[in-house]
Amino acid sequence: MASRQSPPASEELPRPLGRPRATGGVPIGSPRDEIVAAAGRLFADRGYAQVTMSDIARAAGLQQSSLYYWFRKKELVLQATFAVNRVPLEFINRIGARSGSPALKLYRLVRFDTLQLCRSPCDVNELERLAEGQPDLFATFWEDRQRLHDWIVTLVGAAIEEGQFVPCDPDLVALSLLSFDEGIQKRFRHQLQHGPDGANAFRHQPRAAEELAEFAAGTMLRALLKRPGDLARLQRQAATCGDD
Amino acid sequence: MASRQSPPASEELPRPLGRPRATGGVPIGSPRDEIVAAAGRLFADRGYAQVTMSDIARAAGLQQSSLYYWFRKKELVLQATFAVNRVPLEFINRIGARSGSPALKLYRLVRFDTLQLCRSPCDVNELERLAEGQPDLFATFWEDRQRLHDWIVTLVGAAIEEGQFVPCDPDLVALSLLSFDEGIQKRFRHQLQHGPDGANAFRHQPRAAEELAEFAAGTMLRALLKRPGDLARLQRQAATCGDD
DNA sequence: ACAACTTTCAATGGCTCATCGATTGCGGAC
DNA sequence: GTCCGCAATCGATGAGCCATTGAAAGTTGT
Numbered sequence: 001m002a003s004r005q006s007p008p009a010s011e012e013l014p015r016p017l018g019r020p021r022a023t024g025g026v027p028i029g030s031p032r033d034e035i036v037a038a039a040g041r042l043f044a045d046r047g048y049a050q051v052t053m054s055d056i057a058r059a060a061g062l063q064q065s066s067l068y069y070w071f072r073k074k075e076l077v078l079q080a081t082f083a084v085n086r087v088p089l090e091f092i093n094r095i096g097a098r099s100g101s102p103a104l105k106l107y108r109l110v111r112f113d114t115l116q117l118c119r120s121p122c123d124v125n126e127l128e129r130l131a132e133g134q135p136d137l138f139a140t141f142w143e144d145r146q147r148l149h150d151w152i153v154t155l156v157g158a159a160i161e162e163g164q165f166v167p168c169d170p171d172l173v174a175l176s177l178l179s180f181d182e183g184i185q186k187r188f189r190h191q192l193q194h195g196p197d198g199a200n201a202f203r204h205q206p207r208a209a210e211e212l213a214e215f216a217a218g219t220m221l222r223a224l225l226k227r228p229g230d231l232a233r234l235q236r237q238a239a240t241c242g243d244d
Numbered sequence: 245m246a247s248r249q250s251p252p253a254s255e256e257l258p259r260p261l262g263r264p265r266a267t268g269g270v271p272i273g274s275p276r277d278e279i280v281a282a283a284g285r286l287f288a289d290r291g292y293a294q295v296t297m298s299d300i301a302r303a304a305g306l307q308q309s310s311l312y313y314w315f316r317k318k319e320l321v322l323q324a325t326f327a328v329n330r331v332p333l334e335f336i337n338r339i340g341a342r343s344g345s346p347a348l349k350l351y352r353l354v355r356f357d358t359l360q361l362c363r364s365p366c367d368v369n370e371l372e373r374l375a376e377g378q379p380d381l382f383a384t385f386w387e388d389r390q391r392l393h394d395w396i397v398t399l400v401g402a403a404i405e406e407g408q409f410v411p412c413d414p415d416l417v418a419l420s421l422l423s424f425d426e427g428i429q430k431r432f433r434h435q436l437q438h439g440p441d442g443a444n445a446f447r448h449q450p451r452a453a454e455e456l457a458e459f460a461a462g463t464m465l466r467a468l469l470k471r472p473g474d475l476a477r478l479q480r481q482a483a484t485c486g487d488d
Numbered sequence: 489a490c491a492a493c494t495t496t497c498a499a500t501g502g503c504t505c506a507t508c509g510a511t512t513g514c515g516g517a518c
Numbered sequence: 519g520t521c522c523g524c525a526a527t528c529g530a531t532g533a534g535c536c537a538t539t540g541a542a543a544g545t546t547g548t
Contacts, residue, residue: 018495019543031495050377052535066496068537125369125430132437133294145446166466171449172459175431182430183423186369193376202389205415215416222410223467262526263512275526296504310527312506 003071003080006030025061032070032080035060040081040121048078048126075130075137081121088113089144091243092151100237102159103221106152107234110177111217112243113148117185118209124182149174156224165224177220184216247315247324250274269305276314276324279304284325284365292322292370319374319381325365332357333388335487336395346403347465347474348481350396354421355461356487357392361429362453368426393418400468409468421464428460 007030016026027034038059042051053074057064071077091112095105117124131138152174159165191206218235222228251274260270271278282303286295297318301308315321335356339349361368375382396418403409435450462479466472 015545016495017493017545019497021496047373047376049373053537054535063497064535065498065537065539069495072537074536123373125373128430129291129293129367129369132291132434142446149446149448166472169449172451172456175448175451176424176428176459176463179427179431180420180424181427183425183427184420186372186426187419187423190376194379202386202393204393204419205413207416207419215420219420219467220463223463228410228472259514260526261514261524263528265527266529297506298504306526307528308505309507309529313526316506318505 003076004032004069006032006070021061022063023061027061031060031062035062035067035070035077036080039077043078043081043122048122073137075134078122078127078130079138079141082124082127088116088148092148095243096151101164102155102162103164103225103230104234104237106155106159106177106224107217107221107238108241108243109152109155110181110220111213111238113178114181114184114213114216115209115244117181118188118212120185123186123189125186145178149178152177159224164226164230166226168224173224180216180220184212188212247320248276248313250276265305266307267305271305275304275306279306279311279314279321280324283321287322287325287366292366317381319378322366322371322374323382323385326368326371332360332392336392339487340395344481345408346399346406347408347469348478350399350403350421350468351461351465351478351482352485352487353396353399354425354464355457355482357422358425358428358457358460359453359488361425362432362456364429367430367433369430372426389422393422396421403468408470408474410470412468417468424460424464428456432456 016031020026035056039051039056042055042059053067054064056077057067060067067077071080088109091109095108127141131141135142153170156165156168156170156173160167160170187204188207188209190202191204194202214235217238218231221234222231225231225234260275264270279300283295283300286299286303297311298308300321301311304311311321315324332353335353339352371385375385379386397414400409400412400414400417404411404414431448432451432453434446435448438446458479461482462475465478466475469475469478
């Protein structure tokens with residue numbers, strides 16, 4: 001068990017169990033969820049490394065040490081904030097069996113993944129850095145990633161088979177796609193922190209997450225398609241899907 | 245001044261100035277360079293965050309507190325390890341004025357940048373994360389990055405003008421190229437840490453830095469070229485350049 | 489009334505970055 | 519020679535953060 005779970009959150013305020021909080025406040029729903037929500041906001045504002053357990057505790061109305069009742073380690077809080085909207089695999093299941101060319105599926109996947117990364121509480125690189133160090137704690141994370149990779153490999157292989165894609169190494173392509181998405185997400189986040197008036201740091205045009213996602217998918221697909229002219233049709237098809 | 249500089253390193257061992265070291269050892273060349281070298285090795289092995297100032301000090305034959313004579317902050321040590329081989333701008337200057345189509349220059353730049361990132365002591369994301377937090381300390385880093393970005397914008401603009409590239413937003417393309425390079429570098433590093441027999445974590449085929457760099461440049465250029473068929477010629481041209 | 493359980497707290501330890509003033513040896517001024 | 523200043527290092531110390539531990543304060547069931 002990675003960390004303690006909350007009971008089903010009984011919408012009421014019927015004097016929760018356990019010792020009352022020093023602040024006097026009581027949790028509205030599940031304490032665990034409140035911690036995750038508060039942490040998510042803080043991570044988004046300042047980035048994981050800049051947020052201390054005391055910060056999270058304060059934002060959640062607890063003392064620092066009380067957090068460790070719900071999460072054994074700080075990393076697990078981050079993991080939880082990502083689990084909230086980490087759903088690329090759900091997406092695979094949704095469109096995996098459905099009809100559509102491999103190329104279209106790939107377009108939608110790249111677009112979806114980029115978008116979803118941009119909307120996560122903080123840079124996925126932070127998560128990955130921690131996951132590197134403790135593969136056991138983050139076993140699920142790596143399994144998910146592996147499945148994502150494998151699915152891309154399959155898709156690309158099929159597209160090559162059908163003659164839709166230029167011949168290339170599916171494994172390498174999968175690698176590149178995932179890299180690209182994360183890279184784009186990083187840029188998106190960067191521009192958020194240093195607003196358009198930011199004097200310091202690197203400057204470029206501000207972009208909406210949706211625009212970046214569409215561009216990422218378009219770029220990658222154009223590089224892969226045997227007839228790049230087909231991209232326009234692909235994009236029209238994808239436009240009607242409205243994944244989100 | 246970010247940190248103290250060493251005198252010109254007088255190849256001899258003529259009793260260096262200052263209080264002798266507790267270990268008895270004397271610096272071979274410039275103490276500063278030895279620190280940077282030692283830190284670079286440690287960073288490459290374990291990653292920046294996993295290396296303490298005490299580790300670096302020990303590896304360099306000093307006490308922890310002595311490091312602060314040469315570097316005011318830990319971040320500055322990392323900065324120095326990157327400065328050693330941070331030379332993308334030198335590359336620009338070298339091929340900037342030379343002949344060759346914008347597309348070829350871009351190909352070479354992407355290839356070079358990817359390669360150079362793969363060979364850096366540790367994940368450039370670490371550096372960027374720190375640079376985000378203290379733009380003043382890392383002003384040069386951001387300026388360099390800005391120049392790189394601007395140069396790409398210029399190149400892409402020229403290529404579009406000449407009809408070599410498909411019409412697109414140069415700023416967005418520059419963004420993507422830089423993102424892509426860093427993403428690829430990250431994958432490269434990942435595979436280094438978890439060797440082919442690594443049970444945990446995400447698995448994919450091991451790749452040489454050169455292969456990845458070539459692939460990155462090829463992919464991106466294919467996405468940009470109006471006639472993707474031109475890529476082969478571009479790659480032949482680039483092959484004779486042998487940047488490195 | 490009492491025992492068991494849940495949740496919180498205060499106190500504390502250890503690790504790391506960073507600062508400070510003291511210390512050691514060299515070289516030049518006189 | 520002796521003394522002063524400088525360069526480079528050291529040891530001690532403090533502050534901040536993660537994490538552990540045992541006690542405390544409620545509720546619920548018997």
